[in-house]
Amino acid sequence: MTKNDGWSRTRTKYIAQNGYQILLDKDQLTQKLKTPTYSAFLTQKPTEEEYLELINDFWWDTTYVAKGLWRDELYFAKFMLDSVSRFHYLQKMVEWYIGVQYDWKVNPNKHGRWFKRYLDEETWIELESTFVGSNIEDNWTALFGMADLFTKLSAKVGQSLGYTYPSKVEEKIREYLLQVRRLDRC
Template structure:
């Protein structure tokens, strides 16, 4: 695998030598000092260019970066509609294991890019001195956010209402329906509530990572093991137990958040729990 130094030199030098590329930025985890570097980090690179069409005519210019194992062009797909507007991206896995997410951006959209940035940006090359103010990467936008009373109540409402869909799916023997609602709504709201309690205990000045990937560092071991057990969805009884565990954990963490922030914990927990157990035992 080529080193980070080799890859960065390759990516920047290509831009230096191509007059169509006027500005280069690095985004994502490689700019975040709070993320330990490893070999699986993508190279999230943006080229700000004067002539988009000349790049899109063919893919030969991408050969400069190495032999490709696979490439995806999200803005050139029919099944998955484009989301980047006039921007165009290439997601490339090279044969040596390096991965490049390369985005072409029209030069006249530079201001829009920086105004919508998540803060994790470094300027690698600026041929025309377009960037007047110093750009410093930080992950502040991803820090745990202190909940308002309304957000807390919304989270509780969404969690407990959606549990009834899981229950319905299990009672009807529609396990994929139940799994989908538990994975897509119930557990994400549990994780959100857990993060809020972590913030209440430790302050709201850090992130638990994308997809809550670092949350295990802040949870008691027994709660972490319980959370992991809720990913067992291979069978109806396992799904019921996963749901029960999610409910127990949510109740614990939501009540802790309510106590620390002076919020009212909703009383429909008791009603929904009774409803759930009646159907489970029927």
């Protein structure tokens, strides 16, 4: 780090945010490094726009799960439930919920790796129950369980940040999901 260019300053800042431990420094080259903050991977507070967009996207994409389940298109329904709804929307909301619980000072790690570590037992069990196999009825139950959990976490995150939860969107989509579930199959 003898260069004093922009890259060196940026790299030094990143190293401090990411964290480090000096094992050996015979030439005292690390003395100018900033004290590590370990903040590079902390969950960031969402803006109100990000919060509302995530909620809206989650609810609208649940309609695809319902249609896939009703049509007996298991592969598509599982993709929308497990990949899109779970890993794009629910995962982010769980991260924000953990951020709220721990004053935005923890890292839940990649892809929910440490969710169990940071969630209370009841919430973990609710999350765990959204994982199901190939049975269509089990997937309907998982969809509504995921929706309930998403609502619970979203409301708490929103309340903590002073954002209003868009309950009208949820009400209308839930009504639609229930209608699709009750439809007779031709």
